[in-house]
Amino acid sequence: MTGITHTTALWYASRATGVVTLVLLTAVVVLGMLVNRQGRLPGLPRFAVTGLHRNISLLSVVFLAIHVLTAIVDPYVTIGLAATVIPFASPYKPFWLGLGALSLDLIAALILTSLARGRMSRRAWRSIHWLAYAAWPLAVLHSIGSNTDSRSGVMLMVLVGCVLAAGTALAWRLSRMAREVPRPRRAAAILTQMSAPVPLRPASPGRTHETGGHQVTATTAGQL
Amino acid sequence: MTGCLTLPFPAPVPAAGDYVLTGPDGGLHRLLPADGAAQVDLTAHLARYGALPHRAEPRRIIAEVEAAGLTGRGGAAFPAYRKLTAAANARPTPVVVGNGAEGEPASSKDRSLLWISPHLVLDGLQIAAATTGSRTAVLYAPRNERLHQRLALAIAERAAVRMDTAAVELRDAPGRFLAGEESALASHLTGLPALPGYRPARGLPRLGSGQPVLVQNVETLAHLALIARYGARWFRTAGTEEEPGSMLATLHHADGRMGVVEVPLGIPVAQLLGPREPVQAVLIGGYHGAWLPADQAATLPLANAALGPLGATVGAGVVAVLPADRCGLGETARVARYLALESAGQCGPCFNGLPRIAAALDHLARPRPDRRARADLDRWAGLVEGRGACHHPDGSVRFIRSALRVFAAETALHEQGRCSGTNPQPFLPLPSSPPLAHTDWS
16 A cells, blocks of 8 residues: 555545545434434433434535545546536546435435424425435445445445444334334333332332332433 | 203213203303203204304404404413414415314313304304305314214204305314314314324414414304304403403312303302312313312412412313312322323323323322332423423423322322322213224324
8 A cells, every 4th residue: 555645645535534424424324213213322312312313414414525525626536526416427437426426415405404404394304314215325335336445354344334234223223113103002002111010009018119119210311 | 050951962071971061150151041951953043142243344353352352262262363363364265163172071161062052153163264264164073973963963054044154064073182282183184193293383283285274162163153243342241351251161079060151251269169069179271270279279260360370270161179088199190191191192202201200190199109209200290391292291291290289298198108088989080991092093
């Protein structure tokens, strides 16, 4: 591997930010599926999962921007500004960069609609948000195809790791969906779970409500 | 006591069968007949109230309603003229809905009004449609075959003489607590389950097609029909300066009797109770209302101005006493459980919080409760309040908090392993088995 010189710096920067963007997007997708199915992360209240999903998605935009800009500015290949948003218009690797451009367009739609979420109907926002399931695989294919050294070594491990993480999250999401409690029965399900056997009359004073008391207090505010 | 009449219409909730309608001293008979006629047909209705002044200028009717100070009788007491104004300015032309869903199990006044004086409600529906320019109107009433037939007959009576400009469609309301909530109602009319919207509504709720909906409680419409005929000054001859007019109230007495009465707003609560009723507390405003100690309640008028500072509201006019031989915590725990089951399951704080609150309250209602249950209850109540898209969590927490205040002495007794309640029979009315299937919202 050659060192970083003034001619290769932009090339390395573009590749590095591309890899970081892919990892961040994978995290966003995994967290998004967690948010969608009301999942939790150890030690975090539920709203923090939502916050993490939002903040990492904004962070990934920063890396995505650097990734795209450095690729344009890099004199080694000619891509052009238009080709970063217009799919398959790039003179260099038109197909694989085209997938990246498509992914970029979808991500832009996701971010912009989420920023304007308060002014949109919930249904419109939701249907656009489904595009995430297209944007992420496109980004993965783009990084496989345009990255010549992603077929071995650390880069391969990163790729495999991302695909495994997203695949696991998807499997979890689908299984949660299959076990979903219909909305009007959710409160009943929790109530049944809460009011597990409580003795009606104390058998002897002092050791009365161990079961019941535990059932009630074992829950934390984070679950609300 | 004024006239006493037996209603042949069995209330779907509670399933106690027929009930008795009695008037307290100072009771009124604006909406319900004084002579005890169980059903007012169109002829009798027109003979009593006269023809409906149909061709009045919409703006003048709205101005008259504003001068009358009529507020929504469904519980929120929202000024009726403001909704009418919003509907008159709304585009496209709204559909007008008479809301008789009455999901509150302790209230029977809307179905009583619909059963006894449906034409007054239908008059009000026509007036509201005229002020907004609507050609279609909906009457949203509890799912009950006999009531449905009765209302269909009344609508047919009017259609036969072509007295109405807006066609009225009869729609059944699912028997859920929140089925009458405005956005739930709009969702139901769209053909979806009657679930409240995810977001607090801005302005009028809308159907799926985008058509706005003007929702008025059926009693509000009946008052509207009388204001259109007799004017604001007449309306204000009952009630207080701030809260004018009369209202229907549902009374639950200590001996188990239930009654629907019409009273002026501001009537002393003491006048609604029997002279020597063995009462320890009074629930005002229903299951989203508040408990008050009996001696305090007896000094108050039935008006929001007086009840508000104490955390209570007139609501939809439920006044239920707690007999001296019942445990207030036990009764509240039963209702809290019901309220939790009536969560639409949409907002996390509501469907996660209310069941936990109900379970903790149930725990406090038992002998020697774990002390942590009380702390949990306070914490959860705070976490739930103000965090639902509709008013269900807020109203439920208001009701539960009032119980913890009023029955503080009872809580202390329970900690010692004792209970003041000697009668284990449930008292407050609840549906015998809360409907939980998904289809019950549609």
